[in-house]
Amino acid sequence: MTGQHEIPKKPILELKNISAGYADYPVLHQVNLQIFGSEVVCVLGPSGCGKSTLLKIAGSFLAPKAGSVVFQGKMVTNPDHHRLMVFQNQNQLLPWMTLEQNIRFALKHGPLKSHPSSWRERIAKSLQEVGLQNAAKLYPHQLSGGMAQRGALARAFGCQPALLLMDEPFGSVDAPTRSELQHLLLDLIANHHTATLFVTHDLEEALLLGHRILVLNSRGFITLDSRSTKPGHPSAVRQAMEHPDLRANRYDRP
Amino acid sequence: MKKAGIDPKILGVVLVLLILPAWEAIRIGGSISPLLMPPLVSIGSALLQGLIQGTLLVQIGLSLMYILTGAGIALVLAFFTLWISNLSPAVHHAVGILGALFHPLPGIVLLPIIILWAGIGPSAVLVVIVHSVFWPVLTNLQAGYRSIPETWRMTGQNYELAGWKFLVFIALPATFPYLLAGLRIAWARGWRALISAEMLFGAIAGAGGLGWYIHSRRVFMDSPGLFAGILVIMLIGSLVESMMFSLIERRTIQKWGMSL
Structure with missing residues (x-):
């Protein structure tokens, strides 16, 4: 792990005055967010607060009602393979292809379209990184929940995206597996320096993974300055738990 | 009490072994005319002769060619209709109503x-077969297309698959279980419609095929040949049903864990 590394001055992704939702049920209201290269931003919030909507807008899967998305200095409106989504759903690998074929599929249609000679090496490397080198020929339905999420990480990091969008990726596995996957993700991010927008409702997960932690509520973001604390340290967890805004956000919502 | 597991294959053999002597017993016991119930031996020899001399084989080939051609046309039309019905909700609903x-x-x-x-x-x-195959395939394709999980759609979008690329690389494999289910119904309907149409057109124009074969056996009062034709239609129907489709299922959706 790299520990405290330099965070570039120019944002890689910028959400400007984003509003989304329906006329009588606004989900996001004039939300602003900047993500800088190689930083991990965790967004916390109870379910229904618009975290997933925020991710879909950041990936251009959903057009905001108002506001704009700027990625690497350009306005974007369509999804691309530089901003890859990792879902909570363990069904996200395409079931009609083996794990290896899933990664090849991503490389072939994504970043290595014109370099078929490098696919094999890249596939081997990304499987190695997540410890699934022996599962290359297995179909997704033959993988356990934790393995499926490792496979999804291998496919995403294999493409070396500029930004990862993660929607509670470890939300549907048991606690020991979740902890394993969290540490795997820390290693992967440290090695690849991938900027990450990580949505979760698990405060401890956010404290473990995030360089910056934001809480999304109806008023927009509340920032928890995690850099003044030590991420992962129990006192930091306690301190954040006691944060009045977060408490209000967690317990007082209708 | 625990139920004894019966192997369906053994059961099938036993069933046939029971039917055959029963047929002979009724035929001989009731001294029924061989025109109404021909002896098994003559049915068997009519079947063999038809296969060896080729008259039956030609008609089998013709029927299979009809149904494959018709199914091919219907499949292309169904995919095309799926594509245009995705262009706008109005077209989608119009196609739904027609269906x-x-x-x-x-x-x-x-x-x-x-x-x-x-x-x-x-x-x-061909028109009859296309009609019989087109609608069940189309309704199943549309149902399958609607049920593609959002994560797969977004994965496709993430790797910039749009238009025909999305259809080929995501939508087609994702709807394959539905396509197979549609084809099973289409086969059952198409095969029946084909034989009926052949019998009818065979009578008028000699269009050929197994239906025509049976029809011509009737004209010549060739009862053993008639039963031989019926046997062949039964066998082909169930071979395709239980062997071809099951084989495709094992090699695809079962292997992928995608069975409906």
Whole structure:
């Protein structure tokens, strides 16, 4: 792990005055967010607060009602393979292809379209990184929940995206597996320096993974300055738990 | 008490072994005319002769060619319709309404109109098959397309698959279980419609096929040949049903863990 590394001055992704939702049920209201290269931003919030909507807008899967998305200095409106989504759903690998074929599929249609000679090496490397080198020929339905999420990480990091969008990726596995996957993700991010927008409702997960932690509520973001604390340290967890805004956000919502 | 597991294969053999002597017993016991119930031996020899001399083989080939051609045309039309019905909700609903109207219509009732429009002969048989295959395949394709999980759609979008690329690389494999289910229904309907149409057109124009074969056996009062034809239709129907489709399922959706 790299520990405290330099965070570039120019944002890689910028959400400007984003509003989304329906006329009588606004989900996001004039939300602003900047993500800088190689930083991990965790967004916390109870379910229904618009975290997933925020991710879909950041990936251009959903057009905001108002506001704009700027990625690497350009306005974007369509999804691309530089901003890859990792879902909570363990069904996200395409079931009609083996794990290896899933990664090849991503490389072939994504970043290595014109370099078929490098696919094999890249596939081997990304499987190695997540410890699934022996599962290359297995179909997704033959993988356990934790393995499926490792496979999804291998496919995403294999493409070396500029930004990862993660929607509670470890939300549907048991606690020991979740902890394993969290540490795997820390290693992967440290090695690849991938900027990450990580949505979760698990405060401890956010404290473990995030360089910056934001809480999304109806008023927009509340920032928890995690850099003044030590991420992962129990006192930091306690301190954040006691944060009045977060408490209000967690317990007082209708 | 625990139920004894019966192997369906053994059961099948036992069933056939029971039917065959029963047939002979009824035939001899009731001294029924061989024109109504021909002896098994003559049915068997008619079957063998038809296969060896090739008359039956030619008609089998013709019937299979009809149904494959018709199914091929229907499949292309169904994919094309799926594609245009995705262009706008209005087209989608229009196709849905047409499907609701035409899907329940047996192909054979269209025959009188088809004779007027397409004449008699192979093209009329093809129209009947296309009708029988097109609607069940289309309704299943549409149901399958609607049920593609959002994560797969977004994964496709993430790797910049749009238009025909999305259809080929995501939508087609994702809807494959539905396509297979549609094809099973289409086969059952198409095969029946084909034999009926062949019998009818065979009578008028000698269009050929297994239906025509049976029809011509009737004309010559060749009862053993008649039963031989029925046996072949039964065998081909169940071979495709239980062997071809099951084999495809094992090699694809079962292997992928995608069975419906």
